[in-house]
Amino acid sequence: KRVISAFRSVSGDEGVSVGSAVREQHGRDESGGVCLNLRKMDQVLDLHQEDFDVTVEPGVTPKGLNSYLRDTGLWFPVDPGADASLCGMAATSASGTNAVRYGTMRGNVLNLEVVLADGTVLHTAGKGRRPRKTSAGYNLTNLFVGSEGTLGIITKATLRLFGIPESMVSAVCSFPSVQSAVDSTVQILQAGVPIARIEFLDDVMINACNRFNNLSYAVTPTLFLEFHGSSKSMEEQVSITEEITWDNGGSDFAWSEDEETRGRLWKARHDAWYAALALRPGCKAYSTDVCVPISRLPQIIVETKEDLIRNNITGPIAGHVGDGNFHCLIVLDPNDPDEVQRVHSFTERLARRALAMDGTCTGEHGIGLGKRALLREEVGLLAIEVMQGLKATLDPKNLMNPGKVL
Amino acid sequence: KRVISAFRSVSGDEGVSVGSAVREQHGRDESGGVCLNLRKMDQVLDLHQEDFDVTVEPGVTPKGLNSYLRDTGLWFPVDPGADASLCGMAATSASGTNAVRYGTMRGNVLNLEVVLADGTVLHTAGKGRRPRKTSAGYNLTNLFVGSEGTLGIITKATLRLFGIPESMVSAVCSFPSVQSAVDSTVQILQAGVPIARIEFLDDVMINACNRFNNLSYAVTPTLFLEFHGSSKSMEEQVSITEEITWDNGGSDFAWSEDEETRGRLWKARHDAWYAALALRPGCKAYSTDVCVPISRLPQIIVETKEDLIRNNITGPIAGHVGDGNFHCLIVLDPNDPDEVQRVHSFTERLARRALAMDGTCTGEHGIGLGKRALLREEVGLLAIEVMQGLKATLDPKNLMNPGKVL
Structure with missing residues (x-):
C-alpha cells in the first residue's frame, strides 16, 4: 500500500511536534508511504506590486521570497522562525512572531493550487484569481490552509504582501x-x-x-x-x-x-x-503549542512552570504573548523511558489546562499524530465527524497523509 | 416538501442582490420553504473585555453590539452599512467600509454555533473555545462563514473586538x-x-x-x-x-x-x-458587487461607466476602493421588461469584465440565486464539484437554503 505523506517537516516554527517523541517511543509508522519533496519547485511567479500579491511554488521560503522582493518596498511578514516552505506554512496554518500585527497564514493566502487525491488540480479561488476579498461560494482556500496535507498537496500559493514599514x-x-x-x-x-x-x-x-x-x-x-x-x-x-x-x-x-x-x-x-537544546547537550527537543485567551496566560504559565519543576522537566518558555500562544521548549533524553513518560504526561496536562481555559491544544503547529486525541477533546465528537466527512469527500481512499489530524 | 431558507435578507450592505430582479422576472420560487426569523434571539453573551471577544445571538446587530460595548472602550468594526444581523453577516461573509483596515467577517469570527441539517448543534471551533488563533484541525469556522445558510443555521457567533481608536x-x-x-x-x-x-x-x-x-x-x-x-x-x-x-x-x-x-x-x-433610489422615484434598486485587484480598478470603472451610458442605465458607483470592490447602485423600472433585460445583460458583462481581470463576481454580497452561473465561470467545474461534495456531506437531503450558491 503506497500512501502519500507530504509536508511533514516543513511547517516551520520550533519544528517537532509533541507527536514525534510518542512516535519514537512506539516505533516507526509501518504502513509505508511516499514523502514528496517539492523543494525544487522554487519559482516566484506573478508578482503584482501594485496589488500587493505574489504567487509562489512550494520550494520558496519566506527568506527567499523577501530577498526576491527586496527592491519592491514590499514584504511577506508571516515568520515562523524557521525558514520554512511557504506552501508548507499554508498547509499547517503557521504563524509566528508577527501574527499579532499581520495575522497568520489563514488571513494571508488569497488562492491555492492543490493536487487532489485523484490527481485533479484544484484552484481554491478559481484559476489566477486574486481579489483582495471575495464572497464567491464556500471558502475552499481556508479549508486547505491548515489541513496538514490530508486533503491534497499544495503546489502554488497566492499570498498577500505588505509595504515595508518606514x-x-x-x-x-x-x-x-x-x-x-x-x-x-x-x-x-x-x-x-x-x-x-x-x-x-x-x-x-x-x-x-x-x-x-x-x-x-x-x-x-x-x-x-x-x-x-x-x-x-x-x-x-x-x-x-x-x-x-x-x-x-x-x-x-x-x-x-x-x-x-x-x-x-x-x-x-x-x-x-x-539555546534550549544547548542546556542539555546530546538531548532532543520538542515544543508544546497551547494557545489561550490572553487573560488566562498568567495563570497557565505559572501553573505550567510549577508543573515543570515538580516533574523535573527542562522546558524554557517562549511565547507569542499578544496572541495568547506559548511554547515550552522541552529538552529531554529520548533514551530515558521514564523521562519520556513524564514529558508525555506533562504535555497532556498542559493541553488539558489550556482546554479548560477556553483555549486550544495547538495555536500554530497543528495536530499531526500526537494531538489527535486532544483534538477530539477540543472540538467534540460532532466536529470530528464533520471533519471526517470532509476528508472522506475529498480523499475517499485515504491516500493523503493518512492517519494524520483525524 | 418543507425546506429551510434562512438568512436571505439579513446580509447587510446595499441589500438586494442581482438575483432579485431575475427572481422577480421569473416569478417566485415554487418549491415552498420555511424562512426562519431569529430576530428575537437577541442577547449579547459572554463579553470578555480583556480578551477582546464577545459572543452574540443572531438577533444582535452591529449597532446593538456597539451600543452594548459603549463603556468598555471596545467596538466591533465590520460595518456593511445596513444594520444587519451579525450572524447573518457571518453567513454571507459581509464586510463594508472598514474592511481595508479591520478585515471582513472571515477574519473576525472566532467560533460559531451552527444547527446542522440533522438538528445536531455544531461548535465550529469546539464549545466555548475562543483562542485568538488555532491550528486545531480543519477550519470549520471559515467553511460556515460565507456559506449563505446552505450548510447550517448560525445560532451564535464569537467575534473579535478592537479597541476604540483614541x-x-x-x-x-x-x-x-x-x-x-x-x-x-x-x-x-x-x-x-x-x-x-x-x-x-x-x-x-x-x-x-x-x-x-x-x-x-x-x-x-x-x-x-x-x-x-x-x-x-x-x-x-x-x-x-x-x-x-x-x-x-x-x-x-x-x-x-x-x-x-x-x-x-x-x-x-x-x-x-x-440617494440612488431618489434619482428615479417609484423605481427599484439593486447592486452589483465585483471586486478586482486594485490596479485594474481604473480600467474596469471607466469601461463600466461607458457601458452604463451606452445602454441608458442609471447606475451611480460607490466602492470600497482599498479592497478593489465597487457597487453600481442600479435604479430601474421593474415593470419595463426591456430595461430589466438591458440591466441583466449589463450585470453579466460587468461580472465577466471582473473575471477577465483576475477578480470575482462578488466581493461581499455572495452568490445567492443570481450569480450561480457566474460562480461556475469564476471557480471552475472542479471547485464547484468540491463545493457540491461538501454540501452533500453536511446536508445530504438538501434542506438548508436549497438551490442557493451551487
Missing part, C-alpha cells in the same frame, strides 16, 4: 513576574499601539539565551517587542509602551532602531530552540 | 478622474498609512448624494476617507494623504475630527442606496 524599532524589557509582563501586553494592545511583535521569554529561556548567544539580560520574565510604522510614529509607540511597562513594574526598558542591534535581539529569539 | 478623522477629496482617485488610493496604501476607510464615489453618485442630503460636493470622482489612531498620529496620516492626493491632481481636500461633521459625511455614504 521604520522598525525593537525593544526589550524585564519584569518582576509573569503577571506583570502579560498585564503590560494586554494594556499595550488596549492602548491601540500597533505592535508588530510582542514575545515573552521566561527566566529559564532568558538564561538559556544569555548562555547560547553570550548575552547578559536580567534573568527574569522578559518581553521582546517590535514596532513598525512611520519614523514619526515610533516615538509615540515606544513612549506609550515604556510607560505601560513602567507602571507594571518593568525595568531595563531598552530600545533600538539600529539594524544590527535589532538583528541581535531577534536572532536571540529565533535561536531559542538551539 | 482619535478618528474623516476627510473628503475631489479628483479630476477615476484614475487619479485610484492612483491616490494605491499610493496611500503603499505609504503605509493605516487608513480605516477609503471609499470611492463617482460623479453620478456624488450628484445623487448632493441632491438627497442637500450637500454641495464638487460633481467629480471623490474619495471619502477615515483615519483611526492616536491623536498624535492623525496629523501625520492626514498630511501624507493630503500630499498624495495633491500630487495626483486632487482638490478641495477637507478633513474634520468633529463628530458631527464626520457623522454627516458617513451618513451621506451610507445613504447612497436611498
Whole structure:
C-alpha cells in the first residue's frame, strides 16, 4: 500500500511536534508511504506590486521570497522562525512572531493550487484569481490552509504582501513576574499601539539565551517587542509602551532602531530552540503549542512552570504573548523511558489546562499524530465527524497523509 | 416538501442582490420553504473585555453590539452599512467600509454555533473555545462563514473586538478622474498609512448624494476617507494623504475630527442606496458587487461607466476602493421588461469584465440565486464539484437554503 505523506517537516516554527517523541517511543509508522519533496519547485511567479500579491511554488521560503522582493518596498511578514516552505506554512496554518500585527497564514493566502487525491488540480479561488476579498461560494482556500496535507498537496500559493514599514524599532524589557509582563501586553494592545511583535521569554529561556548567544539580560520574565510604522510614529509607540511597562513594574526598558542591534535581539529569539537544546547537550527537543485567551496566560504559565519543576522537566518558555500562544521548549533524553513518560504526561496536562481555559491544544503547529486525541477533546465528537466527512469527500481512499489530524 | 431558507435578507450592505430582479422576472420560487426569523434571539453573551471577544445571538446587530460595548472602550468594526444581523453577516461573509483596515467577517469570527441539517448543534471551533488563533484541525469556522445558510443555521457567533481608536478623522477629496482617485488610493496604501476607510464615489453618485442630503460636493470622482489612531498620529496620516492626493491632481481636500461633521459625511455614504433610489422615484434598486485587484480598478470603472451610458442605465458607483470592490447602485423600472433585460445583460458583462481581470463576481454580497452561473465561470467545474461534495456531506437531503450558491 503506497500512501502519500507530504509536508511533514516543513511547517516551520520550533519544528517537532509533541507527536514525534510518542512516535519514537512506539516505533516507526509501518504502513509505508511516499514523502514528496517539492523543494525544487522554487519559482516566484506573478508578482503584482501594485496589488500587493505574489504567487509562489512550494520550494520558496519566506527568506527567499523577501530577498526576491527586496527592491519592491514590499514584504511577506508571516515568520515562523524557521525558514520554512511557504506552501508548507499554508498547509499547517503557521504563524509566528508577527501574527499579532499581520495575522497568520489563514488571513494571508488569497488562492491555492492543490493536487487532489485523484490527481485533479484544484484552484481554491478559481484559476489566477486574486481579489483582495471575495464572497464567491464556500471558502475552499481556508479549508486547505491548515489541513496538514490530508486533503491534497499544495503546489502554488497566492499570498498577500505588505509595504515595508518606514521604520522598525525593537525593544526589550524585564519584569518582576509573569503577571506583570502579560498585564503590560494586554494594556499595550488596549492602548491601540500597533505592535508588530510582542514575545515573552521566561527566566529559564532568558538564561538559556544569555548562555547560547553570550548575552547578559536580567534573568527574569522578559518581553521582546517590535514596532513598525512611520519614523514619526515610533516615538509615540515606544513612549506609550515604556510607560505601560513602567507602571507594571518593568525595568531595563531598552530600545533600538539600529539594524544590527535589532538583528541581535531577534536572532536571540529565533535561536531559542538551539539555546534550549544547548542546556542539555546530546538531548532532543520538542515544543508544546497551547494557545489561550490572553487573560488566562498568567495563570497557565505559572501553573505550567510549577508543573515543570515538580516533574523535573527542562522546558524554557517562549511565547507569542499578544496572541495568547506559548511554547515550552522541552529538552529531554529520548533514551530515558521514564523521562519520556513524564514529558508525555506533562504535555497532556498542559493541553488539558489550556482546554479548560477556553483555549486550544495547538495555536500554530497543528495536530499531526500526537494531538489527535486532544483534538477530539477540543472540538467534540460532532466536529470530528464533520471533519471526517470532509476528508472522506475529498480523499475517499485515504491516500493523503493518512492517519494524520483525524 | 418543507425546506429551510434562512438568512436571505439579513446580509447587510446595499441589500438586494442581482438575483432579485431575475427572481422577480421569473416569478417566485415554487418549491415552498420555511424562512426562519431569529430576530428575537437577541442577547449579547459572554463579553470578555480583556480578551477582546464577545459572543452574540443572531438577533444582535452591529449597532446593538456597539451600543452594548459603549463603556468598555471596545467596538466591533465590520460595518456593511445596513444594520444587519451579525450572524447573518457571518453567513454571507459581509464586510463594508472598514474592511481595508479591520478585515471582513472571515477574519473576525472566532467560533460559531451552527444547527446542522440533522438538528445536531455544531461548535465550529469546539464549545466555548475562543483562542485568538488555532491550528486545531480543519477550519470549520471559515467553511460556515460565507456559506449563505446552505450548510447550517448560525445560532451564535464569537467575534473579535478592537479597541476604540483614541482619535478618528474623516476627510473628503475631489479628483479630476477615476484614475487619479485610484492612483491616490494605491499610493496611500503603499505609504503605509493605516487608513480605516477609503471609499470611492463617482460623479453620478456624488450628484445623487448632493441632491438627497442637500450637500454641495464638487460633481467629480471623490474619495471619502477615515483615519483611526492616536491623536498624535492623525496629523501625520492626514498630511501624507493630503500630499498624495495633491500630487495626483486632487482638490478641495477637507478633513474634520468633529463628530458631527464626520457623522454627516458617513451618513451621506451610507445613504447612497436611498440617494440612488431618489434619482428615479417609484423605481427599484439593486447592486452589483465585483471586486478586482486594485490596479485594474481604473480600467474596469471607466469601461463600466461607458457601458452604463451606452445602454441608458442609471447606475451611480460607490466602492470600497482599498479592497478593489465597487457597487453600481442600479435604479430601474421593474415593470419595463426591456430595461430589466438591458440591466441583466449589463450585470453579466460587468461580472465577466471582473473575471477577465483576475477578480470575482462578488466581493461581499455572495452568490445567492443570481450569480450561480457566474460562480461556475469564476471557480471552475472542479471547485464547484468540491463545493457540491461538501454540501452533500453536511446536508445530504438538501434542506438548508436549497438551490442557493451551487
